[in-house]
Amino acid sequence: MSDQQQVAPDRPAQDDDADLTTEQTREERAVAAASGAAVAPHTYTVASGEWEDLPDAVEDDLMVINMGPQHPSTHGVLRMVLTLDGETVVDNKPVIGYLHTGIEKNLEYRPWVQGVTFVTRMDYLSPLFNELGYCLAVEKLLGIADEVPERASAIRVIMTELNRVASHLVWLATGGLELGSTSAMIYGFRERETVLDILEYVTGLRMNHAYIRPGGVVQDLPPEFAERVDTLVSELYDRIDEFEDLLTGNPIWVERNKGVAVLTAEQCLDLGVTGPVLRATGLAHDLRKTAPYCGIDQYDFDVVVADTADAFGRYLVRINEMRQSLRIVTQAVAQLPSGPVMVADKKVAWPAQLALGPDGIGNSPEYISKIMGQSMEALIHHFKLVTEGFAVPEGQVYTAVESPRGELGYQVTSNGTNKPYRVRVRDPSFVHIGALADLTNGLLIPDVIAGVASLDPVMGGVDR
Amino acid sequence: MAGSGSGNPNMASGEATKLRAAHLPEAQLSEQLRAVRDNLVGAFDGMDVIGFRGELTLVCPPEVVLKVLQHCRDDAALSCEMLVDLSGVHWPAGQREEVAEETTGWPRYEFGEQAGRIELDYMVRSLRHNHAFRIRTMLPDDDPRMPTATGIYRSAEIMEREVFDFFGVDFDGHPDLRRILMPEEWEGYPHRKDYPLGGVEVQYVGATVPPPDQRSY
Numbered sequence: 001m002s003d004q005q006q007v008a009p010d011r012p013a014q015d016d017d018a019d020l021t022t023e024q025t026r027e028e029r030a031v032a033a034a035s036g037a038a039v040a041p042h043t044y045t046v047a048s049g050e051w052e053d054l055p056d057a058v059e060d061d062l063m064v065i066n067m068g069p070q071h072p073s074t075h076g077v078l079r080m081v082l083t084l085d086g087e088t089v090v091d092n093k094p095v096i097g098y099l100h101t102g103i104e105k106n107l108e109y110r111p112w113v114q115g116v117t118f119v120t121r122m123d124y125l126s127p128l129f130n131e132l133g134y135c136l137a138v139e140k141l142l143g144i145a146d147e148v149p150e151r152a153s154a155i156r157v158i159m160t161e162l163n164r165v166a167s168h169l170v171w172l173a174t175g176g177l178e179l180g181s182t183s184a185m186i187y188g189f190r191e192r193e194t195v196l197d198i199l200e201y202v203t204g205l206r207m208n209h210a211y212i213r214p215g216g217v218v219q220d221l222p223p224e225f226a227e228r229v230d231t232l233v234s235e236l237y238d239r240i241d242e243f244e245d246l247l248t249g250n251p252i253w254v255e256r257n258k259g260v261a262v263l264t265a266e267q268c269l270d271l272g273v274t275g276p277v278l279r280a281t282g283l284a285h286d287l288r289k290t291a292p293y294c295g296i297d298q299y300d301f302d303v304v305v306a307d308t309a310d311a312f313g314r315y316l317v318r319i320n321e322m323r324q325s326l327r328i329v330t331q332a333v334a335q336l337p338s339g340p341v342m343v344a345d346k347k348v349a350w351p352a353q354l355a356l357g358p359d360g361i362g363n364s365p366e367y368i369s370k371i372m373g374q375s376m377e378a379l380i381h382h383f384k385l386v387t388e389g390f391a392v393p394e395g396q397v398y399t400a401v402e403s404p405r406g407e408l409g410y411q412v413t414s415n416g417t418n419k420p421y422r423v424r425v426r427d428p429s430f431v432h433i434g435a436l437a438d439l440t441n442g443l444l445i446p447d448v449i450a451g452v453a454s455l456d457p458v459m460g461g462v463d464r
Numbered sequence: 465m466a467g468s469g470s471g472n473p474n475m476a477s478g479e480a481t482k483l484r485a486a487h488l489p490e491a492q493l494s495e496q497l498r499a500v501r502d503n504l505v506g507a508f509d510g511m512d513v514i515g516f517r518g519e520l521t522l523v524c525p526p527e528v529v530l531k532v533l534q535h536c537r538d539d540a541a542l543s544c545e546m547l548v549d550l551s552g553v554h555w556p557a558g559q560r561e562e563v564a565e566e567t568t569g570w571p572r573y574e575f576g577e578q579a580g581r582i583e584l585d586y587m588v589r590s591l592r593h594n595h596a597f598r599i600r601t602m603l604p605d606d607d608p609r610m611p612t613a614t615g616i617y618r619s620a621e622i623m624e625r626e627v628f629d630f631f632g633v634d635f636d637g638h639p640d641l642r643r644i645l646m647p648e649e650w651e652g653y654p655h656r657k658d659y660p661l662g663g664v665e666v667q668y669v670g671a672t673v674p675p676p677d678q679r680s681y
Contacts, residue, residue: 102661272623407548424553
């Protein structure tokens with residue numbers, strides 16, 4: 001750019017070229033361009049007062065901006081291509097797949113039991129729900145759904161409901177952080193850790209437990225489980241009250257969430273949206289009530305609803321759902337039946353007896369000495385079942401559980417071999433991504449963040 | 465062992481087909497699902513009924529699927545407000561047995577199909593009546609085409625994109641049929657049975673990464 005071109009137009013021009021740049025209006029330049037004449041490069045300066053003449057990106061044109069996948073507030077590697085009119089979103093095209101690991105394909109190459117190890121890694125905030133959904137499907141295919149011991153079912157309920165609390169706490173923490181509430185983040189993650197301590201105490205792992213297996217659970221509860229859960233539950237009731245004190249009346253929190261990202265009941269049903277988002281519209285649809293699994297209907301709990309259909313309603317639903325989950329946990333621990341935790345059928349039940357040692361879960365010394373030292377048949381059985389697994393009859397089933405995000409469905413097809421023929425996971429987060437455009441259209445960019453946070457998608461589940 | 469199910473791990477692969485008996489429509493369906501079955505079988509010709517483990521599956525030709533879905537949504541007795549799930553299964557043609565040696569166990573995929581097919585499963589659910597069932601259709605796998613269901617259930621939009629991505633089913637009339645989980649330029653349909661699990665070149669725009677076993681790093 002030459003010096004002359006930067007001269008403000010009201011000063012005398014130095015030569016012809018500069019003349020051109022200052023005196024040609026936008027229309028004249030367009031005409032000149034159309035007729036093939038030379039069009040001088042034009043420099044707009046602020047001093048000249050030529051705002052009227054500026055090509056107006058804000059008024060005339062829509063702007064397309066890219067949000068994510070590395071944006072700290074998009075809740076994981078979610079990328080949204082936003083079309084903006086000013087600062088108002090007119091379209092939102094989500095781009096996903098950054099975490100795609102082909103878990104569904106991998107499942108087809110491993111025996112049925114090993115599938116648990118894969119599915120627990122999909123939606124990493126609710127691993128136990130993934131395991132439960134998958135195992136219920138395998139049990140249904142095997143036709144042993146009624147044979148799962150009551151104690152195993154009760155343990156499954158306790159563990160998944162604790163998992164729901166942990167998941168909602170992460171939602172509170174990350175959602176809070178995205179809206180600028182660092183306290184919610186710190187407290188949310190702190191409380192979640194106390195829940196994960198219990199899960200670790202039972203399964204040996206904080207996450208990716210592989211605890212629920214086809215036919216039951218991998219091992220019984222440790223001795224002090226009931227006391228520790230009681231302590232945790234009473235503590236969590238207090239902490240949830242604290243969250244409500246911190247956020248429910250907080251003017252900033254209310255302002256950021258109330259009336260934001262409304263999704264009506266009709267839209268939710270049309271778009272397949274389930275879980276807290278659907279319940280925030282006032283529709284009390286909860287698979288724990290309508291299609292109960294693991295005998296969860298024998299416990300006394302309420303389906304929490306709100307009637308605002310906005311981000312604030314979803315917040316209230318999730319907060320109160322945590323209380324209901326704790327109610328279920330208290331009842332289930334109090335009524336915990338005794339008995340085995342795995343089906344009696346030795347052709348299905350995982351043979352390894354694990355024991356929780358000081359350094360985590362490992363093989364039980366008694367069991368190892370039995371198969372290595374005493375019983376050749378037990379060793380052969382162990383080897384066959386662990387390496388080859390069991391065959392599952394031909395057929396296709398669909399089982400669904402109410403995960404913290406909504407309906408988590410497993411569409412499992414078997415062709416009669418020891419491996420799944422096809423496992424399709426209907427992950428609620430994935431379906432909810434399809435509702436993003438409806439959720440965010442018409443919002444301002446900061447409200448998009450509140451809206452996505454209130455949807456609580458987990459990209460591990462979306463991309464699988 | 466009460467269920468016909470839990471198989472013997474020593475069961476030869478061919479024996480699995482004997483278990484087909486479990487697919488007969490007489491298998492236990494609830495009173496409610498029987499009413500659904502009667503409703504749909506009465507309304508449409510050429511419906512096959514499968515009852516398995518208490519689940520109802522209605523198999524119909526591809527041309528009528530949309531009409532059936534529309535009926536499921538609008539009929540007061542069915543009132544299926546939600547398309548819960550849409551998924552595919554690939555059944556390739558030919559008689560062959562696949563043995564994957566690199567994995568534990570001895571997998572045997574027996575393919576006994578006359579012609580390769582892509583199975584589509586539409587899972588619909590009614591909140592009002594609290595029932596759910598499956599509409600199934602079969603498409604040829606060499607040129608699978610299907611009219612889109614987005615006009616009936618908008619949730620089909622994202623699910624059809626996934627089926628297109630993984631199985632290559634062309635949904636006519638879909639507003640935005642692009643790959644969704646795989647990169648847009650990816651070649652091949654990963655969930656088809658003839659697509660290998662590993663050893664596939666990683667395709668990027670302007671570059672490729674060789675399969676894991678051929679890498680120098």
